[in-house]
Amino acid sequence: MAVTQRGEAAGRPAKGVRRVGASVGLSDEQLIEMYRMVALARAIDERMWVLNRAGRIPFVISGQGHEGAQVGITWALKKGHDWVAPFYRSIATAMTFGMTARDMMTAQYATANDPSSGGRQMPGHYGHAAHNLLSVSSPVATQILHAVGIALAAKIRKTGQVAMTFMGEGSSNQGDVHEGLNFAAIHKLPFVLVIENNGYAISVPSSKELALPDVAARASGYGIPGVVVDGADVLACYRASKEAVERARRGDGPSLIEAKVTRLTGHSSDDQQTKYRPAEELEAERSLDPLPKFREQLTAAGVLDEELIARIDAENKAVVDDATNFAESEPDPSPDNALEHVFAEGVEGTF
């Protein structure tokens, strides 16, 4: 049952791209918007590190290196209709699915009006009810079961929604993943599991996390498709996701997509990855950065040119500046807020 497709190999003749875009049903305008999103997620992420190093925000957890996969894969969903249960690296996913730069930045500053948590959670724990983007917790992989439950409700309620969840390859070893895939497969739920495999769980290399290089190899044990894609190949990611989403929507059941990505930064602002990753490896993986790759691909295909790239960069910078200024000036939550929303009725014991 498992279909293992490698993404488009790097270094393909560039002129193929425009046709690739067309072949997956994307217009040039859409390709430009996808590029803008990859670049914007990167710009915000880089700004987060600047703010952290400048002592403005205490903690950063990053999506750098994952943005291509996230934008390509999330793009295949219907915004405002389908559901996403993201993880802590899902900056580009959250933004593709509807969160704004201001939304992301207020989360970094933990302000009163941060839509993810009102300043209650660490940055990286994004969520937005209006966008069907489920609130993230820290214990990894728990969200697979929530997405499966969302898909179950979609099936029972006949809403036509698809639920997608994202996590790292290290997290894919948690028991909840097994239980979730099994249940989703039995009931042919409209569900897609996306693994962003960056080869590490903090410092633990995938050879000590997984017995095989591909998480996707597990899909066949549940009778569902498992696909490996090059996470730096945005269009291959989009294509794999589109297939999985269509399949889910048709009622044919869940799929697993594994995107091979690179983690360009340390695990978080508290981590020094040079302690456990060889310098050559870090150097080599720079070539897996999806941003320059997508830019070159679209440039070679004539979708982007230098002027447009510069304009997008400038626009993104303005968006990031605005979001930063906005978040900087937003108020902290009031201490009174801390006792609220334990229950729907308000404070415990008052009914």
Next chain:
Amino acid sequence: MAVTQRGEAAGRPAKGVRRVGASVGLSDEQLIEMYRMVALARAIDERMWVLNRAGRIPFVISGQGHEGAQVGITWALKKGHDWVAPFYRSIATAMTFGMTARDMMTAQYATANDPSSGGRQMPGHYGHAAHNLLSVSSPVATQILHAVGIALAAKIRKTGQVAMTFMGEGSSNQGDVHEGLNFAAIHKLPFVLVIENNGYAISVPSSKELALPDVAARASGYGIPGVVVDGADVLACYRASKEAVERARRGDGPSLIEAKVTRLTGHSSDDQQTKYRPAEELEAERSLDPLPKFREQLTAAGVLDEELIARIDAENKAVVDDATNFAESEPDPSPDNALEHVFAEGVEGTF
């Protein structure tokens, strides 16, 4: 990686058997001992039900239908050296691995000297430290991790031991199974997982427990061999187990063996399986009973004859009678015992 071998198909020419025995390295004497064990486990099990219906023991959980697989598979281990983490149906496994009929019967009566638990646990929770047979708990599938840990210690301590665990197909869906297989495969531990697939988890048919008919299909996701055998074919079970055990002992890592068996009784003495299983299915599955099948196979091969069968039956009956009488006359534990052995030092707080 996954090698899926079906066991010998039923209805094979009987004269092949003697050669099958030889081809897996078993003498006629050993075949007779294996048969004796299958029959003894059945005889004890049937006696348990009689005692239950007569009001002598309050609860029975049965291995009827599983004995062929259990004897065949457990036979490949080295008694007193290797380890087994059994489950509640493991009557034949426990006896093959060293527990006596008296040991089993004192567990039914929960007597003071019951070696499994001194009367503390329900029947079905067998264990015996002197035989490296780990104490069973009730929450299913937890024991896979214990067996994997035992295998880890065996590897680190270089003891040459193999650890084997057993569970039902319903239990195989627990998260611990995923985590255990993954860890064992990464470290190539000397470990074997045996699934006794009887098609039901209490009342839930395997179509609602599993997306695919074979649990063994999951093995390939961990890069380990997964084998399906006919659990009524004792010698096929032995062969599969021998391979897995040898592989483990060589340091080549874990395997998964799935034995297709039938549950001849209700889930336990508290269950009425006619409520959820069609009469035709129950009728049809009688043909999967390993006991007559093994008997006919060995008879056709000239290993057994009517006289020997009758003698074994009589001997088994005597053993079961003795065990029952013994257990009936053994004392209950003293209430003082209930406060002991919380910790090695004895009662809590006394150091």
Next chain:
Amino acid sequence: MPTRTFIEAVREGLRDEMQRDEAVIVLGEDVGKKGGVFLATDGLYEEFGEDRVIDTPLTESQIIGTSIGAAVNGLRPVAEIQFADFIFPAFNQLLSEAARMRYRSNNTFGVPMTVRAPYGGGVHGALYHSQSVEAFFTHIPGLKVVIPSTPYDAKGLLRSSIRNDDPVLFFEHKKMYRSVRGDVPDGEFTVPIGRAQVTRQGTQVTVVAYGLMAHYALEAADRAADEDISVEVVDVRTLRPLDKETVLDSVRKTGKCLIVYEDNRFGGYGAEIAAIIAEEAFDYLDGPVTRIAGPDVPGVPYNHVLEDWFMVSPEKILDGIRTLAAY
């Protein structure tokens, strides 16, 4: 009024709510054709079909995690955990996820889910089919914990739990399923979450209990009356949020309090009640706040001699009442 066994009241509560609200589904191990190992869901599969009565795989974390997701997306799942002893594979989902979803999202997501589970000993279930698990959950802010003791409360509180917009754990003492009967009116009624009940008036000693122990407490109180000791019994019913005032009012009146629970004593739920009384009713106390609870061994043993040794009985409670009354 018609009388019902405890389990019948649970079953009717489920059925009524499923009839009333399409969003209510039931899921768990063996809840379908078999109707649950205690028959709490018997007949629901036939009436509501396999979309709303779901036999899950043997995976508790999935049962709870999936219910959380389904609740977020418009359903009101009622999950059954076959025995409370088997809820622990789902502990992370309950503590880290269900209990925290509303708080961590600043009230933008909620989890209207009910989790039912039979608990308790005295039924020859040994270590893993006898456990009282409430203390692990009453310590978790964001969860509600309900333990009814009568068929009336079982039905009324189950309805309230299902209609509640937050996760409710609903524990049913399995020894009561068939042994306890009581009046249950036909038609619509609910019992509010968060209200204790004084089930017997008295003046000398307050006994606080819940579940099966609420019955044993009444039995002990009856016998104490024969010895001219006047006992007031408070059935907590909702362990969290606790109706502190009803408990405190009673203790302020009697001046003496015995707390009864079947669970292991150390760190059990009764410790919190004792602590509240020791702090908030100190000036009214005429004797130590005492507890009768299960001994501190890792589980209820199987053999009947050992099980009897473990279990809290009306006799043990009566002893506690006598000692306190004589103080």
Next chain:
Amino acid sequence: MPTRTFIEAVREGLRDEMQRDEAVIVLGEDVGKKGGVFLATDGLYEEFGEDRVIDTPLTESQIIGTSIGAAVNGLRPVAEIQFADFIFPAFNQLLSEAARMRYRSNNTFGVPMTVRAPYGGGVHGALYHSQSVEAFFTHIPGLKVVIPSTPYDAKGLLRSSIRNDDPVLFFEHKKMYRSVRGDVPDGEFTVPIGRAQVTRQGTQVTVVAYGLMAHYALEAADRAADEDISVEVVDVRTLRPLDKETVLDSVRKTGKCLIVYEDNRFGGYGAEIAAIIAEEAFDYLDGPVTRIAGPDVPGVPYNHVLEDWFMVSPEKILDGIRTLAAY
């Protein structure tokens, strides 16, 4: 005597025990090359190799379950759970398996395993990197629970835990790792499990605390002394088995007791201490048994305004002391 930070004492304790006994192994997430996210195992991988310092997959149930098995077969595993908040996927293995193995097998199997985990708030870790989890484990018969507050105790108790033949949970307040220093002698010494310590003598109020709160209690006691309130501080050190006598002796002397814990108040560990005192020291009490603890919300919020609101501080403890002293 050389001085050490708290984390150095932990690391030395591990190293010494690994040198002393080949059966001791360390396993957990990132404990290898990275040396643990707090560097508790830094250098062990280099010294003892990958067979004895095992970077596990991100699977807590496996970490604990595998440790149980390894312990049964001759090793003495020291498992690290990266943050105490992430111990819950392993809750079933701890409660149903590790804690019960000896009891359920009638003393024929045992689990000599130590589980280390950093806990506690005040470090900007929000809901899932700040939790105090001890109450879930102190309620489980069959587990020992240790929470040291000084480098000396950390090293001495860690050694005792590793040498103990039963499962020990060893929680380390992460805010103390680098902020707390103290004398730690070279060479062999241990601190026995099951002994509390009076860390300050006083006559008017007993404050019972552990972990970071044991430091805050001393700080509050110092300030109370400026106001002429004499405070005795008991550092519990081993939460289970609890050294009841040391606590009761102190309260019998002072007549007043304030219990301090950082965890959510309702059903927290301090409730059991309060309950014991209310029952066993009743005749000596000159005031209510009071508690200062974390508020009952589902977690420590992230924003510093909210986190400060949540955390127990020396000021809040001092307030509690003042109120009780004035009673």
